Amino acid sequence: MVLKRLKPLIGIGPAALRLLLVLVLPGFLVPAEPRATLKERQQVDTDLPQLCVHTRLIDEVWEWKIQRSLQLVREMGAGTIVEFFPWAYFENSPGNLDWQRADRILRHADNQGLRVIARMGLVPAWARDSAGRQSPNTLNTLPREAWDDFAAFVAAFAARYQGVVNHVIIWNEPNLAFEWGHAAVTPDDYVELLRLTHNAVRESSPHTALLAAGPAQTLEPPGSPHGTNDLLWLEDTFAAGAANWIDGLALHSYGFADRPQAPPGRDRLNFRRMELQREVVQRHSEKELAFYLTETGWNDDPHHELAVSPARRIRYTLDALESADQQWPWLENLCLWALRYPAPTMNWRDGYTLITPEFLAKPIYYAIQNLARGQGNVDALWLPPPVAPS
Amino acid sequence: MVASTRRAILISAGLIVFLLLASLAIRSQMPRPDVADLFPGGQLRIGIEVSLSPYVQLQDGEPAGLAIELGQALAQELDLVPRFISVSQDGRFDSLRLGIIDLLPVVDARQTAFEADVLATRPWFNAGLVLVSHQDNALQSMQEIGGRSLALASGSVADTEARRWQRRLAAFTVLPYELPVHALDSLRLGIADAALVNALDARLYLRQHDLAAALHQVSDQHVALALLSASPLRWQVIDRALGKLFEEGTVARLLKTWL
Numbered sequence: 001m002v003l004k005r006l007k008p009l010i011g012i013g014p015a016a017l018r019l020l021l022v023l024v025l026p027g028f029l030v031p032a033e034p035r036a037t038l039k040e041r042q043q044v045d046t047d048l049p050q051l052c053v054h055t056r057l058i059d060e061v062w063e064w065k066i067q068r069s070l071q072l073v074r075e076m077g078a079g080t081i082v083e084f085f086p087w088a089y090f091e092n093s094p095g096n097l098d099w100q101r102a103d104r105i106l107r108h109a110d111n112q113g114l115r116v117i118a119r120m121g122l123v124p125a126w127a128r129d130s131a132g133r134q135s136p137n138t139l140n141t142l143p144r145e146a147w148d149d150f151a152a153f154v155a156a157f158a159a160r161y162q163g164v165v166n167h168v169i170i171w172n173e174p175n176l177a178f179e180w181g182h183a184a185v186t187p188d189d190y191v192e193l194l195r196l197t198h199n200a201v202r203e204s205s206p207h208t209a210l211l212a213a214g215p216a217q218t219l220e221p222p223g224s225p226h227g228t229n230d231l232l233w234l235e236d237t238f239a240a241g242a243a244n245w246i247d248g249l250a251l252h253s254y255g256f257a258d259r260p261q262a263p264p265g266r267d268r269l270n271f272r273r274m275e276l277q278r279e280v281v282q283r284h285s286e287k288e289l290a291f292y293l294t295e296t297g298w299n300d301d302p303h304h305e306l307a308v309s310p311a312r313r314i315r316y317t318l319d320a321l322e323s324a325d326q327q328w329p330w331l332e333n334l335c336l337w338a339l340r341y342p343a344p345t346m347n348w349r350d351g352y353t354l355i356t357p358e359f360l361a362k363p364i365y366y367a368i369q370n371l372a373r374g375q376g377n378v379d380a381l382w383l384p385p386p387v388a389p390s
Numbered sequence: 391m392v393a394s395t396r397r398a399i400l401i402s403a404g405l406i407v408f409l410l411l412a413s414l415a416i417r418s419q420m421p422r423p424d425v426a427d428l429f430p431g432g433q434l435r436i437g438i439e440v441s442l443s444p445y446v447q448l449q450d451g452e453p454a455g456l457a458i459e460l461g462q463a464l465a466q467e468l469d470l471v472p473r474f475i476s477v478s479q480d481g482r483f484d485s486l487r488l489g490i491i492d493l494l495p496v497v498d499a500r501q502t503a504f505e506a507d508v509l510a511t512r513p514w515f516n517a518g519l520v521l522v523s524h525q526d527n528a529l530q531s532m533q534e535i536g537g538r539s540l541a542l543a544s545g546s547v548a549d550t551e552a553r554r555w556q557r558r559l560a561a562f563t564v565l566p567y568e569l570p571v572h573a574l575d576s577l578r579l580g581i582a583d584a585a586l587v588n589a590l591d592a593r594l595y596l597r598q599h600d601l602a603a604a605l606h607q608v609s610d611q612h613v614a615l616a617l618l619s620a621s622p623l624r625w626q627v628i629d630r631a632l633g634k635l636f637e638e639g640t641v642a643r644l645l646k647t648w649l
Contacts, residue, residue: 016398138484178481182488226478300545305443310545311568346498346611348479360554363545382544382568386576 036063036108043113046077048372050324052117052335053354054082054295057105058089060342065359066105069340070112072355076365077372080115082169082250082294082335086122087153088139093126094149097156106164117211117250117294117333118161119169120154121179128181141181147196155200158208167209169250169294170197175215175233177226187228187236191245198245212242214252214277214294217269230273231266231280238284248290248332251277255298256306260320271296271320278330291330295337296320300364301351311382313351314367318378321371336368423623425468429492434470436461437477437491444590444648445496445613456648457495460514463640464495464615467631483508486618493628497616509619511629513612514641515649519548520592521606522577523584528604536560541573541582548573548586551608571595577603593649 053073057066073081083105091097109116122139127146129137142150158168173179174190198210215230222229228236253274264272278291298317300310308316317336324334340355354365370378426432438446438453438461445457453474465472477485477494483505485491502510523529529538536559542548544566552564565582567573570591576582578601586608587595596603615632617625635641 018395019398019402138487176478176480178478178484182481182484305440305447309568310543310547310549311566314545343504344500345504346501356550360550363549363553367545382566383572385567385569385572386541386579386581388579 034064036067038111044079046372050334051078052080052333053078054338067108070108074112076369082117084119088122088124116165117167118165138181151196151200155204158201158205162205169211171213173216175228191240191242194245209247211248211250212246214250234280243285243287250292250294252295292333294335297336299351301348304348314364428624433473434465435473435491437494438474494616499612499614510614513614515613517589518609518611520589525602525604535562538583539563541565541576541585543570
């Protein structure tokens with residue numbers, strides 16, 4: 001019967017049908033992606049409770065890769081992740097929220113026993129255009145007209161994930177023009193955004209901690225179109241009352257070419273610059289604020305001027321983790337940028353990752369794991385320079 | 391049945407050939423894009439990252455290097471004035487999108503696959519990993535490293551690559567050094583049988599040391615120019631100009647000068 005009904009279709013030509021089958025059939029031979037079923041809830045076993053890593057899971061297509069990444073975080077000995085939850089991905093049209101992409105990340109993070117710090121940013125097209133079609137703009141363009149919408153989104157996120165996500169970072173590196181779509185945003189503006197977000201989140205989720213975004217370390221001179229010196233930015237934002245609207249600060253302090261022990265200086269960018277950042281904040285705030293180092297690390301891309309050798313990157317990272325553990329009890333977390341990207345960036349950014357997109361763990365991953373889990377040798381990492389035989 | 395299949399294949403092949411020829415004929419009739427229209431103001435605005443050594447570096451406070459000279463040669467080829475604009479590492483593609491610059495001279499060609507609105511030109515350099523060995527005992531592939539010693543920079547991409555090969559080949563000894571230059575020293579001094587480093591490190595080292603070396607490309611990292619895909623005519627003009635620089639030997643000369 002069925003064959004009879006198909007007969008007129010077969011009439012289009014057996015050769016064409018065969019051609020179609022040849023083109024379509026191989027698709028069925030491709031093996032299915034692994035399933036990402038939840039297993040027994042895990043616990044993180046670590047000697048370094050501050051250890052945290054910044055993940056980039058939101059752009060991951062396959063759920064099993066999210067699961068595998070988070071499993072690798074736990075196995076490395078990190079108990080916390082920072083993950084980016086872009087507004088643009090969740091609210092395609094005003095008020096129309098689709099949480100699927102966050103749900104699957106947070107489900108697996110919880111299953112691995114990980115804490116999550118959420119970073120919020122990136123503006124949906126409808127909000128970018130809310131001040132009239134601005135041309136050109138970027139995903140970071142946040143017109144003043146859309147600030148309430150952004151605050152409402154953060155509040156909705158905080159409410160949905162209460163108890164799962166306890167810390168939310170408002171925006172990213174706000175002292176850089178790039179982070180606002182090359183628009184001029186002042187410290188006063190940013191404090192206003194914090195105030196709006198604070199009021200919205202307090203109403204929806206009173207126990208979610210709001211963290212001000214850490215400024216990027218930069219020595220940009222006054223008037224630079226690229227950004228504002230991070231210490232000056234913090235002076236101005238905290239003088240403008242930022243502390244009233246936050247519970248803590250997400251600092252960014254990369255090591256660049258310096259070793260982690262190198263002393264900080266106002267004219268110097270290095271790992272311990274976070275001590276200066278913290279001093280500025282404390283000078284302007286009587287409130288007890290929590291400090292999270294949500295981005296740090298060293299880059300080992302061989303052609304980046306501020307990079308170190310891969311071997312030294314390992315050494316410095318281990319030393320930084322040990323220093324934080326022993327000397328900075330005030331630091332809640334030290335989060336390394338970054339575990340892995342969903343796809344290679346093919347540039348210096350890859351010099352920050354611990355694992356390749358193909359899940360090949362780099363030597364630095366094993367070294368951190370050895371330190372955090374108290375395994376193996378973390379002292380002799382390389383041979384001395386070779387010398388000519390005498 | 392067989393005849394009808396053959397007929398279908400022949401018709402399909404004929405159709406493809408016809409479409410190809412038709413598109414070629416249409417292309418040949420199209421006027422060549424006018425450079426002056428594509429680059430108003432007569433300028434070629436090139437985005438540079440001053441920390442991208444050795445492609446770009448500061449010399450006496452001024453940007454210099456391979457990418458600068460390539461940009462100059464490209465502008466000259468197009469009868470345009472080169473203007474180098476410093477772009478941040480994070481914002482370089484946005485600088486293209488916002489029309490601040492016309493092109494980026496140093497981009498990994500594969501990266502444009504992840505930037506939907508950016509196109510790479512033909513590559514002008516392959517910066518991937520190379521296996522360096524003595525010319526009189528040259529290794530032609532990674533397979534030949536089994537049973538020998540391989541020097542590399544500890545923790546590097548080469549280290550990760552070597553760990554991958556260690557799972558496939560007969561045992562070989564890895565000599566991890568802090569720097570690629572030490573790995574190459576190890577080869578030069580006869581301690582290691584080969585060194586695994588990237589092409590830039592290998593070329594820079596061989597310029598400065600007396601070592602008759604054989605290089606075998608182990609992995610690719612094609613470096614190209616990048617432009618916005620929204621202006622395919624601009625891409626066409628730039629890619630064609632780069633092709634001309636290859637034909638004239640300018641690219642080879644610049645590579646030899648700087649690497």
